[in-house]
Amino acid sequence: MIDQPDDWKGECSNDAPDCTSDEAMVARVPESAARGSLTKCAPLAKLVWFKSGGTADWLFEPADLDDLRTFLSRLDPAVPVMPLGLGSNLIVRDGGVPGVVIRLGKPFSGCEIEDGNVVRAGGGTPGILAASSARDAGIAGLEFMRGIPGTVGGFVRMNGGAYGREVADVLVDCTVVMRNGDSMVLPAEALRYSYRHSELPDGAVVVSARFRGEPGDPEEIGAEMDRIAEAREQSQPLRTKTGGSTFKNPEGGKAWQYVDAAGCRGLTMGGAQVSEKHTNFLINTGDATSADIEGLGEEVRRRVRADSGVDLEWEIQRVGRP
Known part of the structure; x- marks a missing residue:
């Protein structure tokens, strides 16, 4: 983003003619x-x-x-x-x-290697960079971050996971800036992790985190990362406008299986569609509004509930004004 000139007074962006700000x-x-x-x-x-x-x-x-x-x-x-x-x-x-x-932009994106097979990553660091930094240092156990399409700050907050591991398995601690501007270091146990959830306070910003792995061979680590990348490419609609896994996996089952069984594969609403490649992904086919996407998700939840009695929970965050 281009910084505004010194005499800028905060006019609405020209790209947002329908600004609805309060x-x-x-x-x-x-x-x-x-x-x-x-x-x-x-x-x-x-x-x-x-x-x-x-x-x-x-x-x-x-x-x-x-x-x-x-x-x-x-x-x-x-x-x-x-x-x-x-x-x-x-x-x-x-x-x-x-x-x-x-x-958080470039000033918060980067990794450092610490003693004890620890990787310190900035809150704006993409998961692939965190995993690659660990690989280059011969630190195993963080390969799964290659499969998380987000930044360190986001998957620390949401206990992001993929391919059998999650942040709760490797987090040592995280540094956060609280809503009042105070900064503090929180150990992993303070976040009280559960499946795709933490108790990090609203408004707190994760500015860095430390992850502990174990000694490993860089070539073997790289091969595992490549396997994860290939598995994602083959099974997920990565080259579309999507938001990742839509619903949490219910206990004892897979969300996509319930969605498929309810006949929702390919289901559309406006410009939104349930992916035919992986039914736990929603797609913007080109001109979908967020109302289309969220509405389609709610319709999927309704059909799954009617078909199997399972009440799917959203994994995708939904924010803002309707």
Whole structure:
């Protein structure tokens, strides 16, 4: 994103003619407190995998950790804050997101290797980079991150997992900036992980995390990463506008199997479709609104409930105004 000129006063982006921001909320954001990029009425569709949805009242991309802490400490406590990673597991509703969306960019993306087979990764680090850094250092056990389409901050919050492992298996601790601007280190047990869920407070931003693996051979680690990449390519609609796994796997079963059994493969609503390749994925076929996508998901849930009695839970996050 191009930084705004010094005399910029916060006009709505030209890319967002239908900005639906709450002006009272917008007025509570201290523009002078930000050194990074702060954009009013920022379009979010281009930042999420579904390529749909409305604007953020504000989008803040902090210049560094101090910038993030200062901004949050000066932000009116009544203004909601939502961290945004790669937008891979997210529906942004068409009415947009109130308050401030925080996106961690290059200053928060990178990895360091520590003693004891530990990888420290910034909150904006893509999963593939974290896995590759571990491979290059001969650290095994983090290969599954190759299969998580998101950033460290997102999958620490959501206990992301793939191919038999999840973040709870390898997380040592994470550094977070709380809603009031304070930073603290939280050990893994403080997050009280469960399946695709943590108790990280709302508005807290994960700025880095440490993961512990075990000694391994880089070639063998790389081969496992390649296997995961190939498995994803073969089984998932990766080259479409999608949001990843839509529903959590119910206990003792697979979500896609229940969706398939309910006759939902290929089901459409507006521009949204249930993937024919993997029925736990929804697709934007080109012009879907977020209402189409979410509505289709709810229809799938209704049909599965009627067919099998299973009440599928959303795994994809749905945020913003209807």
